[in-house]
Each structure stands twice: as C-alpha cells, then as structure tokens.
Amino acid sequence: MDTILTYLRALEANNNKPWFDAHKGEYQEARAHFNAIVEKLIEGIMAFDPSVKGVGIKECTYRIHKDMRFSKDGLPYKTHFGAYICRGGKKSGYSGYYFHIGTGSGEGYPCRSFLAVGNYYMEPKVLKILREDIELGGGDFDRIIKGLHPALSLDQDQKLKRSPVGFDADGPYIEYVKLKNFCLSGAYDDVNLDLDEVLKVFKSAKPFLDYVNRAIEYSREEYELDTVL
Numbered sequence: 001m002d003t004i005l006t007y008l009r010a011l012e013a014n015n016n017k018p019w020f021d022a023h024k025g026e027y028q029e030a031r032a033h034f035n036a037i038v039e040k041l042i043e044g045i046m047a048f049d050p051s052v053k054g055v056g057i058k059e060c061t062y063r064i065h066k067d068m069r070f071s072k073d074g075l076p077y078k079t080h081f082g083a084y085i086c087r088g089g090k091k092s093g094y095s096g097y098y099f100h101i102g103t104g105s106g107e108g109y110p111c112r113s114f115l116a117v118g119n120y121y122m123e124p125k126v127l128k129i130l131r132e133d134i135e136l137g138g139g140d141f142d143r144i145i146k147g148l149h150p151a152l153s154l155d156q157d158q159k160l161k162r163s164p165v166g167f168d169a170d171g172p173y174i175e176y177v178k179l180k181n182f183c184l185s186g187a188y189d190d191v192n193l194d195l196d197e198v199l200k201v202f203k204s205a206k207p208f209l210d211y212v213n214r215a216i217e218y219s220r221e222e223y224e225l226d227t228v229l
Contacts, residue, residue: 001193004030004101008079012103015075027064034081034101035061037195041099042085044199049206051087052096059089060096079103087213095119095182095212097202101190113190115198117152117205118183118212129215131177135167141176144211149204151186154179182212 007030011020020027035057042060045052060083066076079102086096095118104112122130134141145154160178163169167177184205188198 001033001101001190003033004081005103005190006030008081008101008103011077012079015077015079017076020077031064031081034083037193038083038085038099040195041083041097041198041202044195045085045097045202048203049209052085055085055087055089059091060085062090094216095209097205097209099198112187114185114187115151115201116183116185117202117209118155118181120155120157120181120183122180122182123219125219126215127180127182129218130182130212131164131167133211133215134173134176135171137173139173141211142173144207145176147204147207148184149186149201151188151201152184152205153186155181155183155185157181184208 007023007026010023010026014020014023038057038061042052042055062078062082062084064078064081066078080100081102082098082100084090084096084098086092086094088094090096098116100116101113156179158180160180163171163174163178168174171177186201188201
C-alpha cells in the first residue's frame, strides 16, 4: 500500500504530463501493486460469488488518464486507482463490488479510500422494478440491509423528499422506495489494509447485490420480450 499511496500523493502534487512521463516507472510499479491486490480480491469474491468467474484485471480496472471532456479541474490524471468487480466486467451493466485507493483530494469522493457495492446510477426501468420489489417484498430488502457489515451504509444522495408517483406514501418501506441510488459504501484503513476484512464486508453485501442485479436482469428480459413482440 505504501508504494501506491506514495505515488498517488506525488501525482497529486505534480498532476501534469511532463511529470507523469518522467515518472512512468513509478506509475507502473504502483499499478502493478494495485493489480496484485485486485487479483486477490477477484479470487476471494469468487469464493462466495461465482458470477465474477472469468473476470480479469482489464475487465474491472480503469485508466488513470481522465476523459478531459468531463474534467472539471482540467487536470489530466486521476489521483486514485479503482476496480469494479462484477459479472461480465465493468461494461456489462451489472452492479458489482468497487475497491478504491486514493488521495481523496479534489475528486469529490467521500473519503480517501473506500469500498462500495451496487451502482450510483440506476436506469429508470430498473429503479421502478426495485421500488416495486421493495414495496411488495414483505420486508425482504429491509432484512438484507440489517444484515450488512457495519462498515457499509446506504447512499442517501439524491433521495426523494416525497414518495414517487404510484407508491404508497405511508408504506412501511417508503424510505427505501425513495432511494435513487442503490449503492452501499464505507471507508477502510488503507494504511493497514486487511484483505480478509474487505472480503468479509463484500460478502455481507452479496444479498444486496443479488437483489439489485435481479432487477437489472428482469428489465433486460422485459426489453427482449418487447423487442420480439
């Protein structure tokens, strides 16, 4: 971890192409250390979630170069490494397990290094299915949330102030129905990284992830049916 964090802090202080090019060896070393961690995470996750079998480093990690079309600060490089481990890889559209190591400065993240499970954005059709499942599920989603590792919490960002149209405003699970982001997150100790503990956190969120991905699957089945008809 020291190699990764040392490099990211140096990059944060020198976020420009000449410095990056001159220190490419340090970048490659830090990236190799991060990839080694991710490989262990993939292997560990497969033990309780076989849906990620076959996913490799390239399918779950990201370039350190920013897309300058969306760079608000105009700086060319991210000051974090992230990996999104999910069935089919990061472009599959399924929700997954996210592992993040960073400096935490200027990037809008809740903390320097964190874990997340789920997805920050849900397509409207998936969101509707999730809300229906929660309202009609007899408390199954609530039981899943109560069974999570204490390090994780539900993302409340963009949560609706009023109940969405068509849902019971007085329903027992209306606070869940109001959610727009079905994502869990929590910080971890990146200095004394304990991968076994990280895997325990991820394992506790497997039922949550299954719940979300079931809605994604159903929305795709509906689309395919509509296309055929």
